[in-house]
Amino acid sequence: MPDTTSSSPGPGTSKGTIEAIVTGIERVLLSLPIYLRAVTLIGVLAIIAVAVSFYFKSRDNNGPGTAPPSVAVQNTLPQYTNGTPDPNHHGADNNNIQNLEANHKSEEDNAAFSYHLSGGNTSLPEEQTIKFLDNDNYLKYRYFESDKCLYVNRRETGINHYQWLKDPAYHQHDIDKKISAGKAPENPASLSVATHPVSRILSDSVLATEVPNLPAGAAASPQVNCANPHPGAFKYWWGQPLDQCNSPMYRQFADGCTHYQFYNRCSNSWDGRIFWTVCHPPPHH
Numbered sequence: 001m002p003d004t005t006s007s008s009p010g011p012g013t014s015k016g017t018i019e020a021i022v023t024g025i026e027r028v029l030l031s032l033p034i035y036l037r038a039v040t041l042i043g044v045l046a047i048i049a050v051a052v053s054f055y056f057k058s059r060d061n062n063g064p065g066t067a068p069p070s071v072a073v074q075n076t077l078p079q080y081t082n083g084t085p086d087p088n089h090h091g092a093d094n095n096n097i098q099n100l101e102a103n104h105k106s107e108e109d110n111a112a113f114s115y116h117l118s119g120g121n122t123s124l125p126e127e128q129t130i131k132f133l134d135n136d137n138y139l140k141y142r143y144f145e146s147d148k149c150l151y152v153n154r155r156e157t158g159i160n161h162y163q164w165l166k167d168p169a170y171h172q173h174d175i176d177k178k179i180s181a182g183k184a185p186e187n188p189a190s191l192s193v194a195t196h197p198v199s200r201i202l203s204d205s206v207l208a209t210e211v212p213n214l215p216a217g218a219a220a221s222p223q224v225n226c227a228n229p230h231p232g233a234f235k236y237w238w239g240q241p242l243d244q245c246n247s248p249m250y251r252q253f254a255d256g257c258t259h260y261q262f263y264n265r266c267s268n269s270w271d272g273r274i275f276w277t278v279c280h281p282p283p284h285h
Contacts, residue, residue: 080229080234080236080251080261081110081113081114082233082234083233083234083235083236083251084233084234084235084236085235085236085237086235086236086237086252087237089235089237089250091239092237092238092239092250093238093239093240093241094237094238096238096240096241096247098241098244098247098265099238099241099247101265102238102241102247102249102263102265103238104175105263105265105268106249106263106270107175108164108166108174108175109164109268109270111173111174111175112149112151112164112166112173113164114173115172115173116144116146116149116151116173124142125142125143125144125145126142127140127141127142127153128140128141128142128143136155136156136157136158137155137156137157138155139152139153139154139155140152140153140154140155141153146172147166147167147170147172147173148167148169148170149164149165149166149167149170150164150165151163151164151165152164152165154269155272159271159272159273160271160272160273161264161267161269161270161271161272162269162270162272163267163268163269163270164268226257226259226274226276226279227257227282228259228274230251230253230257230259232253232254232255233253233254234251234252234253234254235251235252236249236250236251236252237249237250238250239260242262244266245264245265245266245267246262246263246264246271247262247263247265248260248261248262248263248275249261249262249263250277252278255280256278256280257276257278257279257280258276258277258278259274259275259276259277259278260274260275260277261273261274261275
């Protein structure tokens with residue numbers, strides 16, 4: 001009885017198959033009239049030109065409306081605070097009045113993040129829950145005793161939004177130099193959590209964050225080469241605002257990897273998602 005056990009083709013079989021396909025295509029082309037060969041060659045060159053053009057366009061993407069399919073990655077805490085402005089980047093919309101406001105507010109948030117997680121505090125306070133519906137819908141916060149800052153983590157429909165609520169009586173990480181740094185209130189006890197419950201502070205102060213309507217193709221199949229948080233320094237610029245509140249900050253790293261993240265100037269919050277437009281294989285730097 002013949003052996004009917006199946007076996008996987010080896011490397012030689014795959015190579016032979018490819019050679020057979022190439023030979024077959026070559027024979028078909030040679031059998032065509034000369035004018036059809038010319039038309040076919042022109043068509044192939046046109047396809048190559050379009051592919052090359054799309055590749056370079058994706059490397060220099062400047063607005064979410066033109067972003068190629070990318071992956072949305074959930075960020076646990078915003079990590080990107082060591083960037084260098086790139087105001088002359090082609091297509092940047094840095095001078096847009098909305099982006100100027102978004103840039104200033106995001107710098108304030110970055111200063112608070114750097115101060116509390118890299119300088120003024122040696123440990124991260126435990127995250128407290130105010131309201132929990134399910135894993136995709138909850139409201140939590142971290143309270144920093146040093147200057148009464150609240151770091152709010154609002155998750156709605158599976159999307160995180162991060163907000164800093166700063167006590168106006170403290171100025172340890174103000175970016176506006178005209179305010180005296182390190183000035184404490186005359187009576188810090190009057191602002192304690194015991195006197196003003198955090199749940200009431202948040203209900204009075206935290207604006208509901210509207211999830212931006214993203215452009216088509218902004219959330220596609222995962223790209224395995226994307227590393228978040230991406231290591232190393234980066235250049236950044238602002239793209240065209242998506243709406244009256246949300247502006248995309250683009251970050252380009254030394255290895256060419258590029259992504260954008262939305263900042264909502266209306267609610268002073270970062271959209272927790274990262275949208276990659278260019279991903280390169282590791283190692284990342």
